[in-house]
Amino acid sequence: MSDHHVVVVGGGFGGLQLVNGLKGAGVKITLVDRRNHHLFQPLLYQVATTILSTSEIAWPIRRLYADRPDVTVLLGEVTGVDSVAKTVSLRNGMTLRYDTLVLATGATHAYFGHDEWEPVAPGLKTLEDATTIRRRVLLAFEKAEMEADPAVRDALLTFTIVGAGPTGVELAGIIAELAHFTLPKEFRNIDTRKTRVVLVEAGPRVLPTFAEELSAYAQKALEKLGVEIHLGQPVTECNADGVKIGETFVPSRTIVWAAGVTASPAARWLGVAADRAGRVVVEKHLSAPGLPDVFVVGDTASVMREDGKPVPGIAPAAKQQGGYVAKVIRARISGKPAPAPFRYWHQGSLATIGKSAAIIDFGRIKLKGWIAWWIWGLAHIYFLIGTRSRFSVAWSWLWIYLSGQHSARLITQKETMREEG
Amino acid sequence: MSDHHVVVVGGGFGGLQLVNGLKGAGVKITLVDRRNHHLFQPLLYQVATTILSTSEIAWPIRRLYADRPDVTVLLGEVTGVDSVAKTVSLRNGMTLRYDTLVLATGATHAYFGHDEWEPVAPGLKTLEDATTIRRRVLLAFEKAEMEADPAVRDALLTFTIVGAGPTGVELAGIIAELAHFTLPKEFRNIDTRKTRVVLVEAGPRVLPTFAEELSAYAQKALEKLGVEIHLGQPVTECNADGVKIGETFVPSRTIVWAAGVTASPAARWLGVAADRAGRVVVEKHLSAPGLPDVFVVGDTASVMREDGKPVPGIAPAAKQQGGYVAKVIRARISGKPAPAPFRYWHQGSLATIGKSAAIIDFGRIKLKGWIAWWIWGLAHIYFLIGTRSRFSVAWSWLWIYLSGQHSARLITQKETMREEG
Structure with missing residues (x-):
């Protein structure tokens, strides 16, 4: 295993897909999340409406990686990133040094100024x-x-x-x-x-x-x-x-x-440009502007489709981005050329009524x-x-x-x- | 249906068994609990230790009586009883008038003065x-x-x-x-x-x-x-x-x-004698001393076995008492003689280790x-x-x-x- 340390913040769809994509890549991975569980958000409304119980749609993150000795899971809240020193600070005082950082920190509700x-x-x-x-x-x-x-x-x-x-x-x-x-x-x-x-x-x-x-x-x-x-x-x-x-x-x-939703404070942590919803406007390989070692995926990244429309904030989009960044990281550490720029593939939209x-x-x-x-x-x-x-x-x-x-x-x-x- | 109004406080094992036992008795029943659910306490430790999820051992009380139009379920906290006016006060300001009152309010942990x-x-x-x-x-x-x-x-x-x-x-x-x-x-x-x-x-x-x-x-x-x-x-x-x-x-x-446990404040509400653990020392038909219209069952009642030992604070004991009081109430309203004094039948003790x-x-x-x-x-x-x-x-x-x-x-x-x- 190389000494390359990938720190991943956020165990949602994007973060997990990235960690899955780095299996066998020979890097050391630390996955940090504020919660001890991955949440299947598309069914969250069913917990709110008494159909499902909480444990049916959430899983302890560390359980998912019990068989991946390359992955360390930490329950912690990120409070800042120093992209010069290449460190992430946690609320409990811990500091994590990274070679590559992936921010997959999602979004929260927005009340449009209210x-x-x-x-x-x-x-x-x-x-x-x-x-x-x-x-x-x-x-x-x-x-x-x-x-x-x-x-x-x-x-x-x-x-x-x-x-x-x-x-x-x-x-x-x-x-x-x-x-x-x-x-x-x-x-x-x-x-x-x-x-x-x-x-x-x-x-x-x-x-x-x-x-x-x-x-x-x-x-x-x-x-x-x-x-x-x-x-x-x-x-x-x-x-x-x-x-x-x-x-x-x-x-x-x-x-x-x-x-409405607004992105996590990832753009503020990095001090980079954000769109109106607070999302980091990423470069073609999904890295933060001017920070090739920092990637941003999922709801906290602003990515455009070929037709100029934004990539939607849904689970399949986050997963595609996480999987793509895993490929970029693998190419880099093995000295291969970077893959073609990220392209979103829209599989479809679904909704239920009752x-x-x-x-x-x-x-x-x-x-x-x-x-x-x-x-x-x-x-x-x-x-x-x-x-x-x-x-x-x-x-x-x-x-x-x-x-x-x-x-x-x-x-x-x-x-x-x-x-x- | 007669006008006789039975107010039951507490939807634990004793309270539910009582309500079940009054099916078809022709009385109007109001069941009050601070929680909206009946809890299967014997398995609660499995929720605490990550084996079961909450909804596997708890059920909305009003669901259980959906098909019993004689039963009204209220989510409320009792703050006092007036055994002269025959009323129960709830924290939200409501007052319930009863003909018969059954207190099945359970117990809570005791820290022995700490x-x-x-x-x-x-x-x-x-x-x-x-x-x-x-x-x-x-x-x-x-x-x-x-x-x-x-x-x-x-x-x-x-x-x-x-x-x-x-x-x-x-x-x-x-x-x-x-x-x-x-x-x-x-x-x-x-x-x-x-x-x-x-x-x-x-x-x-x-x-x-x-x-x-x-x-x-x-x-x-x-x-x-x-x-x-x-x-x-x-x-x-x-x-x-x-x-x-x-x-x-x-x-x-x-x-x-x-x-250790201590009983609910039922004795204090009634102003009657309690044992060291705060339980109401009930009479032979499980009514409170001097208050024939008020019954106390389960963990908040002090009942002795024939051998002089106390009836244990377990689910089967509460159920037997609830079922017994239903019989006493039925006998009273139909003018029949009261059943023989309550006798506890110990079915056995169980415990698991891992x-x-x-x-x-x-x-x-x-x-x-x-x-x-x-x-x-x-x-x-x-x-x-x-x-x-x-x-x-x-x-x-x-x-x-x-x-x-x-x-x-x-x-x-x-x-x-x-x-x-």
């Missing part, structure tokens, strides 16, 4: 976000059951999702199903079928990155589930009582933010309805890590399909009733 | 307790992997369990297995096989409520797993650095409290080894609620048995590294 909305309108990026949303959704029904004031009860039974991208659409669909099909028999004082699920989108249609016909289909499918859709109007205020959509105030005690409709946009081929739902389900099971998770998620879905019962409906966190008022 | 130990030595009663212990155990290994000081590293790799009843023995066995068999290949800087698991018991033997030969067998099985056992010495100090056992200080960054040894004490029949383990496992699967959980837990155990891999190894909770220092 960070004060975060406490009332949580986003969905981590397992904790998912359990927070799950808790709020379930507590809203619990409180409504005990509420004597009809206006407050209605506000408790109004759920607003801001942003109609795939996450917003998926959340709205499942919350509507939960309220209309799963819960009605369990409450005595409220009729959960009267729940309002409000989906707000500033743009002109739901799922704006999909073909128009698929957007229209998704909108119809959502409306069939009882979701109330507001298009072309931005949210102008979020507070504990509700949201303002354009000029109209909608009393709503539960708000979920699915409207438990029997989905849309898939492969470009020329477009699918919708239950066949799209089955392809979506099989693809997601295929991409999970390990036999155990595949089996477990497939079983959870089958159970819900047959019984209509969601199994992960626990409110956990101390002092919930008190803290929430 | 409540200041709680932050460093958490007990194991709720799902949050279990995820706290899981997080601390996993974080100790993570921190040890990054620790340069050998003394601190050793303290991080020393886990102390206070109390060698079933919970303490079960925790010690699994933590030892985790360290010695599951984790070694995943760390590069530490050898997790050098982990010390210290089990401290003030009494003269482990599992003091079992027959002596079974205690001896359990002790041998624990020692085979590498557990260090200290008997006959109380813990005299717990702090962030370790524990003092008698006069000896053992540096240990992770401590779990499994040494993943292949267990002991069962049926009184005359005593079992140990893998046959006891299989009976233990089947019994616990049988007592879980619902097909889905039975299947899921059986599958988790089978998976661990075949692969040696624990699947629920997630550290969740915000800012873990920072908060823990």
